[in-house]
Amino acid sequence: MTKHHHRFDLESANGRAGSLYPDMIESPQLRWAFIRKVYCIVSLQILITAGVSAAVNFVPPIRQFFHSNTPGSLAVFILLIILPLLVMIPMIYFQESHPINLLLLGLFTVCISFAIGLACISTSGKVILEAAVLTFAVVVGLTLYTFWAAKRGHDFNFLGPFLFASLLVLVMFCILQIFIPMGKITKTIYGCLAAIVFSGYIIYDTDNLIKRHTYDQYVAAAISLYLDIVNLFMALLTAFSASDS
Template sequence: MIESPDLRWAFIRKIYTILTVQLALTAAVAAVVVSVKSISHFFVSSSAGLGLYIFLIILPFILLCPLYIYRERHPVNLLLLGLFTLSISFAVGMSCAFTSGKVILEAAILTTVVVVSLTLYTFWAARRGHDFNFLGPFLFAAVLVLLVFGLIQILFPLGKFSVMIYGGLGALIFSGYIIYDTDNLIKRFTYDQYVWAAVSLYLDVVNLFLSLLTLLRAADS
């Protein structure tokens, strides 16, 4: 069957509405964590706070499983999406809590410019018949390399320059994912997969921001 362009555009608008709400919630939660110093101090100064912090960092990975299973079941999918967004927002806030305001602003501006530019480019390219589905295996392999690189950094710190390389690689990889997932949004996601489509783009944007934050923080130090 030939899909109606109006239905696809309505689906795309719905995804970007959800994504905007997610990013606004993330910015609000992160702002609270950064501005209220007692929050970050509690999580790093006591054993109970540290244990809770580790749990909250792991929570998004736990929520991904039920979120994927119930991605097409309303309203459970929206409830899980809200919990997932809140847990990610806290992690972003804790990352920003020990970073200078100048670096946070620079990372936010760069993220906005990159996301808007790549989104517009992907829509332009898709209209002209380009397909970016081939990027999937390469990006997945690149993420695995990035994870191993991050593990090496934790076990054997290699210095500020390697942290900058890690942040730069992460920014490039998640820039590629923005193109890949936007292309999927235009062509491949079904109407019932609106939550999973929003999660994919949300993770791309957040990870791009965190990668740029890592890069700029290392350069600033």
């Protein structure tokens, strides 16, 4: 009886049973429902990305069109790079307006998927598979770790400024690379560093998903995690393709 009573007191001290982190005030059931909704959206985004990328690489007419280097293919290529940025502006504005937010999210996902497909078009299947498998393993591992750490009272909100600063450095490096192309070793180092940064973002955004996003911010939460996963994949692809060539 004493042990049972002591266990009950511990649960009461840590908040209600089933809470995701200590001193959780909101309903765990509502938060879990929100988390499931976000992961369903992200899973659908990943499936769309895999399907569109596969079509770009394996459907002969599409592959030949982008390999043709005609003015038309170049114009479409530039449009696919610019379009996600153009779609993101209204998507952020309408992120809590259903169903416009989901329509814009779908369009954004398709645009990003084409960009990833084009990035993979000149990469060997072995490298793509390696990057995809490692991305899956890292995402699952870091997600489980973040939920475990949150349950034990760890908070990762402090990572925000450091990750943002690291992202700025990566962007400046990319811009520099355009004007001053660097060798394979530099690309491999860049890919590895970018993978570390976006791994940190997965932990940071998962922590936000558990604790800070409101229930209406499912699109914002899905975009954050989707971009983290996509960028991690592209970073690993860069590292592997540079070392493989």
